[in-house]
Amino acid sequence: MTKTTNHSGQLGGISRRRLLQGASALGAAAVVGPLGARVAHAAPKRGGTFRLAMGHGNTSDSYDPATWDNAYVQVFATARHGYLTEIAADGSLVGELAESWEASKDARTWTLKLRSGVRYHSGKAVTAEDVIASLNYHRGEDSKSAAKPIVKGITEMRADGPGVVVVTLEAGNADFPFVLSDYHLPVMPSSGGKIDPTSRDGCGAYVVDSYEPGVRATMKRNPEYWKSGRAHFDAVEMLAIVDPAARQNALVTGEVDAIDRVDLNTVHLLKRARNVEVVTTTGTQHYTFAMDTRAAPFDDNNVRMALKYALDREELVEKILNGYGEVGNDHPIGRSNRYHAASLEQRTYDPDKARHYLKKAGLDKLEVSLSAADAAFTGAVDAAVLYSERAAVAGITVNVVREPNDGYWSNVWMKKPWSAVYWGGRPTEDWMFTTAYAEGAAWNDTFWSHQRFNALLAEARSELDDARRRAMYEEMQALVSNEGGVVVPMFASYVMGLSSKVAHPEQVGANWTLDGFRAIERWWFA
Amino acid sequence: MLQMIAQRLALGVLTLFLISVLIFGAIELLPGDIAEEILGQSATPETVEAFRRELGLDRPAHLRYLDWLGGVAQGDLGHSLANRRPIADLIAGRLANTLFLALYAAVIAVPLSLALGILAALYRNSLYDRAVNVFTLSSISFPEFFVAYILIFFLAQSGLFPSIARVTPGADLADKLHRTFLPALTLTLVVTAHMMRMTRAAIINLLASPYIEMARLKGVGPARIVLRHALPNALAPIINVIALNLAYLITGVVVVEVVFVYPGLGQLMVDSVSKRDVTVVQAAALIFACAYVLLNLVADVLSTLSNPRLVHRR
Numbered sequence: 089m090t091k092t093t094n095h096s097g098q099l100g101g102i103s104r105r106r107l108l109q110g111a112s113a114l115g116a117a118a119v120v121g122p123l124g125a126r127v128a129h130a131a132p133k134r135g136g137t138f139r140l141a142m143g144h145g146n147t148s149d150s151y152d153p154a155t156w157d158n159a160y161v162q163v164f165a166t167a168r169h170g171y172l173t174e175i176a177a178d179g180s181l182v183g184e185l186a187e188s189w190e191a192s193k194d195a196r197t198w199t200l201k202l203r204s205g206v207r208y209h210s211g212k213a214v215t216a217e218d219v220i221a222s223l224n225y226h227r228g229e230d231s232k233s234a235a236k237p238i239v240k241g242i243t244e245m246r247a248d249g250p251g252v253v254v255v256t257l258e259a260g261n262a263d264f265p266f267v268l269s270d271y272h273l274p275v276m277p278s279s280g281g282k283i284d285p286t287s288r289d290g291c292g293a294y295v296v297d298s299y300e301p302g303v304r305a306t307m308k309r310n311p312e313y314w315k316s317g318r319a320h321f322d323a324v325e326m327l328a329i330v331d332p333a334a335r336q337n338a339l340v341t342g343e344v345d346a347i348d349r350v351d352l353n354t355v356h357l358l359k360r361a362r363n364v365e366v367v368t369t370t371g372t373q374h375y376t377f378a379m380d381t382r383a384a385p386f387d388d389n390n391v392r393m394a395l396k397y398a399l400d401r402e403e404l405v406e407k408i409l410n411g412y413g414e415v416g417n418d419h420p421i422g423r424s425n426r427y428h429a430a431s432l433e434q435r436t437y438d439p440d441k442a443r444h445y446l447k448k449a450g451l452d453k454l455e456v457s458l459s460a461a462d463a464a465f466t467g468a469v470d471a472a473v474l475y476s477e478r479a480a481v482a483g484i485t486v487n488v489v490r491e492p493n494d495g496y497w498s499n500v501w502m503k504k505p506w507s508a509v510y511w512g513g514r515p516t517e518d519w520m521f522t523t524a525y526a527e528g529a530a531w532n533d534t535f536w537s538h539q540r541f542n543a544l545l546a547e548a549r550s551e552l553d554d555a556r557r558r559a560m561y562e563e564m565q566a567l568v569s570n571e572g573g574v575v576v577p578m579f580a581s582y583v584m585g586l587s588s589k590v591a592h593p594e595q596v597g598a599n600w601t602l603d604g605f606r607a608i609e610r611w612w613f614a
Numbered sequence: 615m616l617q618m619i620a621q622r623l624a625l626g627v628l629t630l631f632l633i634s635v636l637i638f639g640a641i642e643l644l645p646g647d648i649a650e651e652i653l654g655q656s657a658t659p660e661t662v663e664a665f666r667r668e669l670g671l672d673r674p675a676h677l678r679y680l681d682w683l684g685g686v687a688q689g690d691l692g693h694s695l696a697n698r699r700p701i702a703d704l705i706a707g708r709l710a711n712t713l714f715l716a717l718y719a720a721v722i723a724v725p726l727s728l729a730l731g732i733l734a735a736l737y738r739n740s741l742y743d744r745a746v747n748v749f750t751l752s753s754i755s756f757p758e759f760f761v762a763y764i765l766i767f768f769l770a771q772s773g774l775f776p777s778i779a780r781v782t783p784g785a786d787l788a789d790k791l792h793r794t795f796l797p798a799l800t801l802t803l804v805v806t807a808h809m810m811r812m813t814r815a816a817i818i819n820l821l822a823s824p825y826i827e828m829a830r831l832k833g834v835g836p837a838r839i840v841l842r843h844a845l846p847n848a849l850a851p852i853i854n855v856i857a858l859n860l861a862y863l864i865t866g867v868v869v870v871e872v873v874f875v876y877p878g879l880g881q882l883m884v885d886s887v888s889k890r891d892v893t894v895v896q897a898a899a900l901i902f903a904c905a906y907v908l909l910n911l912v913a914d915v916l917s918t919l920s921n922p923r924l925v926h927r928r
Contacts, residue, residue: 147885148696232665234656303877337777498650530658
């Protein structure tokens with residue numbers, strides 16, 4: 089009964105025009121949901137208690153959306169909260185609390201029409217004021233929110249009647265509705281223009297019964313949930329099981345019904361277990377080695393190119409990901425993205441080319457240090473060692489510096505000149521590039537500043553023509569790949585283990601783990 | 615006696631104070647603070663700044679420490695910096711879990727190791743003695759998680775016991791004992807060797823002394839010699855070793871907690887250190903320190919009581 093399914097989510101099978109109009113096409117999609125006509129499994133059934141074990145979860149987790157940083161709190165939040173928009177399993181954007189949206193011609197002013205009649209678990213109705221307060225929580229000087237850079241573009245928000253919110257942006261952004269699907273931005277009840285970040289109240293599919301951070305959360309189905317064809321489980325228990333062996337044991341022995349983060353070293357053993365299905369999705373999650381392009385020797389693009397030719401991507405996918413992933417092409421846009429540049433030639437391991445670029449840089453040999461820790465991504469240190477082995481053939485000495493896991497993001501990433509990095513990825517090209525490649529962006533970890541790239545980025549953001557937009561994003565991918573400071577060896581799959589009792593729609597969302605964090609409301613017991 | 619206890623308690627309070635200073639200092643020395651750790655990869659300078667302002671972390675360290683100390687002196691452990699939960703609530707459940715597991719393991723391990731040790735002393739150098747030694751020493755020599763995985767492999771995958779010790783608040787005792795059997799057994803295997811060996815060594819040591827020879831000469835049987843004549847005099851070292859192992863069962867079982875997904879204090883402490891949640895770390899450290907101080911005190915009192923020469927001093 090063991091089978092493996094792979095879902096390569098296609099982000100954005102949606103035209104520009106439909107995105108701007110929102111309502112007509114997507115409103116309908118929201119009702120049908122991802123359980124449309126193409127469901128191979130039996131029709132979803134109501135009932136049962138879904139026990140989900142996750143490889144994250146910490147005692148210091150909280151209800152505060154400013155601090156959500158791991159998959160446990162993200163899945164938990166998505167189960168109890170409603171968001172303005174939702175990324176459907178096929179990667180398209182559908183309305184959730186925002187029934188429809190309309191942009192001005194320059195994509196600077198967005199008018200969101202809210203779904204009426206939606207209530208929080210506490211009984212209070214969802215209002216335009218709540219939407220504004222929920223977004224405002226992440227803005228302003230006193231915001232400690234991790235989502236602050238995400239909502240930075242908003243300059244003004246006002247309620248236009250009870251069910252309409254008008255948002256004005258600093259500059260046109262055609263992808264703004266995608267931003268509103270971010271997991272940090274649930275709509276929460278407000279009073280006096282402020283939300284209570286310690287509150288568990290939301291308008292999502294499940295009502296929180298109990299929550300002990302880092303241990304367990306229990307939830308009951310929200311009897312008044314407005315979506316049809318969703319929220320099939322009567323109750324949900326979410327466990328934090330950080331140890332991979334314990335997690336897999338729990339699944340095999342029937343203590344839980346589903347787990348995330350299957351250990352790639354032992355996934356073949358898990359597949360042997362009866363009544364277990366391994367589900368993988370490959371979306372935007374990718375691993376990188378980011379160089380500080382301001383620091384010698386990485387300030388010379390020839391050196392960067394030499395390093396990009398000096399690693400064997402296939403080998404990394406094979407050995408580090410155990411085959412659960414795809415090779416990267418030194419830019420962060422994956423095959424599942426809308427404007428992925430398929431025509432861009434795939435870079436391969438080529439020691440001769442690496443030497444050629446070294447010579448162009450005026451060097452015979454090169455010695456650099458690569459900082460890595462498993463905090464960056466599982467297997468980062470091993471990946472760095474493999475890199476070092478392959479680079480040696482091209483006359484490049486890569487000294488692998490094993491950094492402590494503790495404090496990796498504050499002390500190593502963006503501090504050391506070359507380090508291993510994890511990216512969950514972003515649903516749109518603009519969002520990804522703006523987050524980590526635009527000049528001056530807070531998380532531009534290569535400190536890259538490329539005039540043409542930055543100009544294209546601003547232009548593409550408010551461009552209306554689909555073909556022109558595609559051309560621009562493809563050029564930007566080529567620029568990052570050929571001149572950027574980042575080595576992107578691989579896109580890693582999300583690998584989950586399910587008991588055969590659990591059924592899911594044929595297409596599973598690839599934008600995040602566990603069906604885009606929404607397994608709890610999308611899956612059911614067969 | 616009472617004077618000794620009072621003296622030791624006063625020293626204990628001083629120890630706790632010094633430990634709190636040490637722990638606070640150590641966390642200050644760790645790179646990064648709670649704002650950076652919680653925001654992680656998403657941190658930007660402004661948000662870290664705002665986070666610190668909100669938690670009052672922009673104030674100097676000694677003022678923060680004095681604030682905390684003032685609260686503790688009045689019995690208020692404060693709030694978790696990470697999620698604002700009162701620490702007393704946060705710790706109460708965890709402490710109960712930890713004590714339950716420690717007690718469960720101790721109830722199995724202490725009688726077991728005493729019995730094994732006494733029997734090993736009685737039949738020393740026999741096949742039985744060797745087998746017990748090899749078995750207990752091997753189980754202490756393997757890392758705890760390995761022992762745990764072996765037990766899971768044999769006892770959980772067959773469905774006999776659950777592989778994760780999921781204790782729900784409303785569960786009855788029998789269910790709880792069943793669910794936590796594997797972690798308790800793991801801990802038993804880990805601590806048995808130490809206590810067993812000490813019991814065996816202390817008794818064997820005494821068996822060579824003249825008064826035992828005297829007893830043997832007047833025809834006392836071997837069991838009676840060990841239980842009646844040797845054991846009372848061997849109690850002091852055994853009690854000390856038991857106290858140390860009990861303290862270990864309370865403070866040192868984080869690996870077992872992780873493998874069996876058991877929400878105890880160890881996991882809480884590790885999580886809080888990794889996020890630099892200093893108030894929670896302080897509280898957990900104080901509890902651990904208390905466990906050591908009190909168990910050692912109890913051990914000293916008991917070993918004094920076991921020695922009539924110390925009790926009836928002239």
